Amino acid sequence: MYAYGGRRTRAERDAATVEIGYALVSAAFAAAVLFGSVAGPALLFDLPDLLSEVLLRSGTAVAPVVFMARVISVLVRFRQTAQPNQPGRTNPDS
Template sequence: MHAYGGRRSKAQQDAATVEIGYALVSAAFAAAVLFGAVAGPALLFDLPRLLSKALLWLGMAVAPVVFVVRVVSVLIRFQRAVQPSQPGLTNPDS
């Protein structure tokens, strides 16, 4: 985006769309892995009923939190990234 709220170019719009997709997919993957790690033992093993329910509830409570935190962190990092002023140009010191 331009410094003073100007319109975004097509390349900037495309970059934002790709970054949003990446944020959603990586967040879904992270949440699924975490749910599997927490609730997996309850689904695979014959655990006491109370422990099994606790692990399932914990997995269902933590997974959405991880999803939201991952999406927000990726999008904030993208927003703060310094973009080249013109497509294809980078800082000579990079």
């Protein structure tokens, strides 16, 4: 993002902000879907107490892991994305 240690442009800051927002929203959605699919049966049906407790604890334990994994994967992928060359400027890799 930084070109030779210089400041980021407004567009680069905006792109980073949008990407962070996307990472958080998509991670929250993924964690909620996973929690609902694991712990949902315990909340909807009259299951034995032990099974209900296991499902609720499993959903509560796995959802934050999925949230963090999604956020990290989206932000790492954004950081590794090659920025297109700008016309009229020399390519620093050449």
